[in-house]
Amino acid sequence: MEELVIELNNIKKFYRKRNRVVKVINDISLKFKDDEILCLVGESGSGKTTLGKIIAGLIEPTEGEIRYNGKLLSQLKGKETKEIRRAIQMIHQDPFASLNPVRSVYQTLSTPLIYYKLAKDENDAKKRVLELLEVVDLTPPEDFIYKYPHQLSGGQRQRVAIARALTVNPKFIVADEPVSMVDASIKASIINTLKRIRREFKVGFLFITHDLALARLFGGDGKLGVMYTGRIVEYGLTDDIIENPKHPYTITLLSAVPEPDPVVTRSKKRIKLRSDDIPRLDNLPEGCHFHPRCPVFVEGKCDKELPKLEADGLNHYVACFTKDAREKMLGE
Incomplete structure (x- = not known):
């Protein structure tokens, strides 16, 4: 074959x-x-x-x-x-x-x-x-x-x-x-x-x-x-x-992954979302679907336009308007 x-x-x-x-x-x-x-x-x-x-x-x-x-x-x-x-x-x-x-x-x-x-x-x-x-x-x-x-x-x-x-x-x-x-x-x-x-x-x-x-x-x-x-x-x-996660959703998922060292897990920063509710697939929000939960969304942009999946570095693609999301969310 x-x-x-x-x-x-x-x-x-x-x-x-x-x-x-x-x-x-x-x-x-x-x-x-x-x-x-x-x-x-x-x-x-x-x-x-x-x-x-x-x-x-x-x-x-x-x-x-x-x-x-x-x-x-x-x-x-x-x-x-x-x-x-x-x-x-x-x-x-x-x-x-x-x-x-x-x-x-x-x-x-x-x-x-x-x-x-x-x-x-x-x-x-x-x-x-x-x-x-x-x-x-x-x-x-x-x-x-x-x-x-x-x-x-x-x-x-x-x-x-x-x-x-x-x-x-x-x-x-x-x-x-x-x-x-x-x-x-x-x-x-x-x-x-x-x-x-x-x-x-x-x-x-x-x-x-x-x-x-x-x-x-x-x-x-x-x-x-x-x-x-x-x-x-x-x-x-x-x-x-x-x-090197770049989308706020990916950053949030990674923040919830426990580390092998329990001391590191306890000290790991937890991401506070604006809402815990996942949008219904039959009633998706206007703009970026993650914006109702996103802690770094840009009002007037993220709630109005749907970002496309575009290159952000070599072999790395992200659908997000906020390019420095990780720094803002984790304080890096």
Whole structure:
């Protein structure tokens, strides 16, 4: 399979709720290759999962276009559509809902192998399933292959879901908060499994999370997009954004991340927002959507105009009119 280049151009996703329009995704453009990693962070309801499903081809955008290797998704047919479906896989957030409860681990993992003719026969399929279980650290694999989801823990179920995504040798994986519903004690273990898979299989990732610490742990060498009310408000290299945040929302998120040293955490400055209420997607404020909460908003500017995502340094983009937000908010 050739290198995969994914392009999103002016993507919007709106839903109608009675007489109102709910703007879940509002004008997002991205371009990345299958060997890259992009972490998306933001509060619940910011549109991260919806964007992930659009990239995976599970839902269609209301406006805008998606291109794979320069070809419009809407124009792909037959074999090309099948190849894209195979190239981009998704790991869903909820391991309790994403696995069919009446199908064993073997049935779940062997079905795509047989459908895509990646296994010659039942024996070959079983051999491949056992290999996949070892890849995701479900060992010994013979203890898991014929179990059903209700016989597995939450972490084990999520590992099966990861193995399912790997069955068809994908080029790119959309991981939607893959550790948010597992025990804290095994989060790091699953993250390490995903990092190893990324290295060994040379697969790209869209890693969706609300936790900036997890984003840095998994994708510190990749790119980071910060989402707020359906828009990307800051975008660039992960380490650069975390070390030098420029949007007030990103600065606020980082101020809430605990430090390893409890003394440092206690002395860390907390950002006081003007409001704790997140705007409703069916009633977004005029101007910058963050301005009702922003402590450094400029009256007559931020509440009237919607800032565009523009370059502010090398490979660093921010949608904000206040260029010295960090200094004002943290007193640096």
